[in-house]
Amino acid sequence: MPVPLFDTQRQIAPLRAEILARIEAVIQGSRFILGPEVEAFEREFAAYCGTEHAIGVANGTDAITIALRALRVKDGDEVIVPSFTFFASAEAIPPTGARPVFCDIDPETFCLTADTVKEVLTPRTKAVIAVHLFGNLAPVAEIEALGVPVLEDAAQATGSRCAHGRPGSLGRIATFSFFPSKNLGCFGDGGAVTTDDPQLAERVRMLRFHGSKDKVCHELIGCNSRLDEIQAAVLRVQLPHIDRWAEGRRAAAAHYQQAGLGDLVSLPRASAGCEPAWHLYVIKAERADAIAASLTAEGHGCRAYYRTPIHRQRAMAAYAPSRPLKGTEQAASRHLAIPMSPSLSAAQAREVTGAIGRALAAAPRAL
Ligand SMILES: Cc1ncc(COP(=O)(O)O)c(C=O)c1O
Structure with missing residues (x-):
């Protein structure tokens, strides 16, 4: 599904x-x-x-x-x-x-x-x-x-x-x-x-x-x-209901970990001492766009939200930074939001993880 x-x-x-x-x-x-x-x-x-x-x-x-x-x-x-x-x-x-x-x-x-x-x-x-x-x-x-x-x-x-x-x-x-x-x-x-x-x-x-x-x-x-x-x-x-929903979001993140998603791609890391209510669950992979194409082909939702970081947007040309933003560029090119909601089940996490595994198997040089 x-x-x-x-x-x-x-x-x-x-x-x-x-x-x-x-x-x-x-x-x-x-x-x-x-x-x-x-x-x-x-x-x-x-x-x-x-x-x-x-x-x-x-x-x-x-x-x-x-x-x-x-x-x-x-x-x-x-x-x-x-x-x-x-x-x-x-x-x-x-x-x-x-x-x-x-x-x-x-x-x-x-x-x-x-x-x-x-x-x-x-x-x-x-x-x-x-x-x-x-x-x-x-x-x-x-x-x-x-x-x-x-x-x-x-x-x-x-x-x-x-x-x-x-x-x-x-x-x-x-x-x-x-x-x-x-x-x-x-x-x-x-x-x-x-x-x-x-x-x-x-x-x-x-x-x-x-x-x-x-x-x-x-x-x-x-x-x-x-x-x-x-x-x-x-x-x-x-x-x-917001705290209960937040628990659901944290449980969904745990479902992805238990499904082995961390063996395939880089998972988001909670900041020190933080319990995030993951609004978006954003993985990183070198061939994020290939994974996105495969997920989309299988009907799963996914989206690269900020492929072009703000300092490279035309409207911000006057404010271009004088030095490269390395962490920003890495996140921008590799990130991909995958399904996340308070009700995301273990079965759904396995489904999405399986689809990501198939995407990477089809493009082995991706990693
Ligand atoms: C990080 C961040 N800041 C600000 C905003 C702006 O909020 P709004 O769309 O309600 O103006 C958003 C909305 O998407 C956001 O994600």
């Missing part, structure tokens, strides 16, 4: 009636923007992350720009960001006036490290965007020890945890995306910013609403970027 790249239907299905009832209640209440569902979700999500504040915004990209502006990042500043991530992690920087400075990653964890940050740190560095890629956690404390504030891009990491806590609570400020396929996804676009700092939280609240606290006085040039009531209601139904 073909195994899909991810299976959101399966986790949503048992919650469908409850979600529909909550949407119906929002329609009945006729409050669609910044009402009780958003307020309740903000409280519940902050409690889940272990932070004082959570502020709902329209999507994970706005969340980063708003969080950077809350940190007073401005013209002439530099913001360090990995190049091996979704484009939005870096795209959110230029609207603040700052310059994205690309750093390398550890290709084993897919995350930036304190050493790769140090290589590009300058007196103009105003913040570091630590992307918790694929659900793995970046070493936030080690980076903050360099004396620079960290914005966690936790878009892919809801449900992960480490000894210091959960993503969202590890740096000065953090951002989330609730795009439907994310570990916690809504039925459209949505996002959030979390922080313990009351002043940052207040600036985020103002920036998401035209720079105003009261809709009358406008103290900042902000934007219109709000999580809406229906999306908040959908998220509230799912939030209590």
Whole structure:
């Protein structure tokens, strides 16, 4: 049986009636923007992350720009960001006036490290965007020890945890995306910013609403970027299940290991002390494209997400790094996301592993 790249239907299905009832209640209440569902979700999500504040915004990209502006990042500043991530992690920087400075990653964890940050740190560095890629956690404390504030891009990491806590609570400020396929996804676009700092939280609240606290006085040039009531209601139904789903994702990773996938390709390595809620399960192999072609031919889902890293995208030509990003290039050319979801079974993991074995047998020089 073909195994899909991810299976959101399966986790949503048992919650469908409850979600529909909550949407119906929002329609009945006729409050669609910044009402009780958003307020309740903000409280519940902050409690889940272990932070004082959570502020709902329209999507994970706005969340980063708003969080950077809350940190007073401005013209002439530099913001360090990995190049091996979704484009939005870096795209959110230029609207603040700052310059994205690309750093390398550890290709084993897919995350930036304190050493790769140090290589590009300058007196103009105003913040570091630590992307918790694929659900793995970046070493936030080690980076903050360099004396620079960290914005966690936790878009892919809801449900992960480490000894210091959960993503969202590890740096000065953090951002989330609730795009439907994310570990916690809504039925459209949505996002959030979390922080313990009351002043940052207040600036985020103002920036998401035209720079105003009261809709009358406008103290900042902000934007219109709000999580809406229906999306908040959908998220509230799912939030209590997120840890169980995270366990399912970790179990799926264990199924792949037990199926012997590690003998065939390089498996993603959890960062030290981290229990990732694998958003994507990303293997590495020299002939990743040949494996992808075979998996696709057998009907299994797979995808190379970031074959062209951001620093080589045309839109970022003005910000090209002066030195090669070796870990980034290795990850970019060899990575391949294979099926992952909370419900992925041992049989499905064996199925996908078998297909990868057949792909490599058909192309023995691949390894
Ligand atoms: C790492 C990362 N950062 C930021 C974003 C942007 O989130 P959104 O699509 O909600 O704007 C995404 C979404 O895919 C992402 O994966």
